[in-house]
Amino acid sequence: MIGALQRRARIATRFILDTYRADRHQPEPPRIMADDKPTTSDEPTGWRAYQREIVFLTVFVLVLGGGFTLLSLNAVNDNVIVPFTAGIAKVSGITLDLIGQDVDRNGTMIRNSRFAVNIKNGCNGVETMIIFLAAVVAFPAPLKARVIGLAFGIIAIQAVNLIRVVALFLTGAYFPAFFDSSHTVVWQTIVILSGVLLWIYWANRFAAPPPPATAE
Amino acid sequence: MSKKKSRPARRDKRGPKTAPPPRIDRREWFTRFARGVALWLFPVAAVWLLITPSYNFILTESAESLVRLTENPSATNLGFEPEHHFLITRSDLPASRGALSSVRVTDIHFPLIMLGAFFLAVPAIPWRIRLENLGWALLAAVFFHIVLAFFWVKFTYATQLDSWSAQHYSVFAQNFWGLGKHLLDLPFKFSLPFLLWAFFYLREILPPRSTDTA
Numbered sequence: 001m002i003g004a005l006q007r008r009a010r011i012a013t014r015f016i017l018d019t020y021r022a023d024r025h026q027p028e029p030p031r032i033m034a035d036d037k038p039t040t041s042d043e044p045t046g047w048r049a050y051q052r053e054i055v056f057l058t059v060f061v062l063v064l065g066g067g068f069t070l071l072s073l074n075a076v077n078d079n080v081i082v083p084f085t086a087g088i089a090k091v092s093g094i095t096l097d098l099i100g101q102d103v104d105r106n107g108t109m110i111r112n113s114r115f116a117v118n119i120k121n122g123c124n125g126v127e128t129m130i131i132f133l134a135a136v137v138a139f140p141a142p143l144k145a146r147v148i149g150l151a152f153g154i155i156a157i158q159a160v161n162l163i164r165v166v167a168l169f170l171t172g173a174y175f176p177a178f179f180d181s182s183h184t185v186v187w188q189t190i191v192i193l194s195g196v197l198l199w200i201y202w203a204n205r206f207a208a209p210p211p212p213a214t215a216e
Numbered sequence: 217m218s219k220k221k222s223r224p225a226r227r228d229k230r231g232p233k234t235a236p237p238p239r240i241d242r243r244e245w246f247t248r249f250a251r252g253v254a255l256w257l258f259p260v261a262a263v264w265l266l267i268t269p270s271y272n273f274i275l276t277e278s279a280e281s282l283v284r285l286t287e288n289p290s291a292t293n294l295g296f297e298p299e300h301h302f303l304i305t306r307s308d309l310p311a312s313r314g315a316l317s318s319v320r321v322t323d324i325h326f327p328l329i330m331l332g333a334f335f336l337a338v339p340a341i342p343w344r345i346r347l348e349n350l351g352w353a354l355l356a357a358v359f360f361h362i363v364l365a366f367f368w369v370k371f372t373y374a375t376q377l378d379s380w381s382a383q384h385y386s387v388f389a390q391n392f393w394g395l396g397k398h399l400l401d402l403p404f405k406f407s408l409p410f411l412l413w414a415f416f417y418l419r420e421i422l423p424p425r426s427t428d429t430a
Binding site for chain 1: 253
């Protein structure tokens with residue numbers, strides 16, 4: 001009698017444990033985003049599942065580091081960056097003249113009777129351009145999409161940077177107390193943010209291939 | 217009986233048995249993300265402004281401890297100043313020399329605003345996961361800020377003190393600390409929020425794998 005009870009208790013315990021284990025090992029339903037296809041059993045596992053992320057981040061860091069190392073060379077700075085920055089100062093000066101600021105330009109300097117700015121590295125949009133370039137190069141996309149993305153991206157980043165230089169000049173001229181924080185925190189954030197958002201827009205809309213047409 | 221039916225759908229080799237969760241269109245995803253970034257930017261900036269004095273202090277103390285770990289005897293003092301600066305002084309240099317350099321600490325960590333906005337704005341991700349990822353990203357960012365402050369101090373010692381720098385640092389060391397500070401302070405400081413975001417969320421915008429479309 002006791003033996004039979006023990007046997008039934010063992011069977012019941014095993015049943016409860018099996019049910020518990022089965023419940024615990026139920027896979028969570030995967031989240032399906034964007035135009036992803038449903039996952040299949042052929043999908044890579046382990047680190048291979050993150051291979052594309054690893055490749056993207058590695059290429060991004062290498063291009064970014066290489067680009068900025070190149071910028072730190074005096075020859076590149078003197079022959080490329082300084083003339084480029086002078087060009088930005090010229091366009092900014094013309095824009096400021098158009099809104100009645102009556103400025104004088106001298107190289108990378110812009111000044112009028114109220115205020116003067118010297119556009120240096122960090123304020124010419126080149127950093128954001130290189131971050132954008134590194135992200136475009138690192139992202140898996142067709143060559144044509146990359147070229148178009150780079151061309152439009154660089155123009156858009158420089159447009160935002162032009163707004164920054166003009167806005168900073170006006171801030172310095174009319175609200176000098178706000179110039180410092182506006183220069184370092186506010187506009188740096190806006191320019192980098194716009195570059196990153198631009199890249200995400202490009203990657204999301206143009207770099208990814210269109211979903212294949214399906215016959216119903 | 218009802219318990220068995222309420223279990224999540226199993227997958228087998230023939231694909232999902234039940235309808236997949238609703239998908240988000242790519243255009244809609246970006247619109248929601250951009251709107252989220254714009255909306256989150258101001259609350260995150262407000263929080264950043266609130267925590268900045270405490271964080272400046274923590275960062276200065278941590279950087280000083282890290283620099284002192286590399287010195288024997290310890291001589292570096294990072295004096296915290298108003299207006300969010302720390303002053304670098306050395307106890308083995310004459311007091312008449314004063315502060316060797318001044319670094320604005322907020323310049324080191326203001327990209328936290330971008331980081332917070334990026335991580336909180338990602339659409340279609342449960343809040344628990346968003347906050348968990350943000351927590352890890354903040355932890356990584358704090359380590360980066362301490363290392364950047366460390367490089368600022370070493371850069372000052374190696375390149376900004378004329379004969380003292382030449383006497384204590386080789387040409388290679390001067391280039392190492394100079395280039396290191398340049399790379400950390402410009403490209404990596406600015407791109408860190410994006411790098412961390414990409415680490416956690418790149419999958420959201422990556423095109424489908426080629427095996428899926430085949």
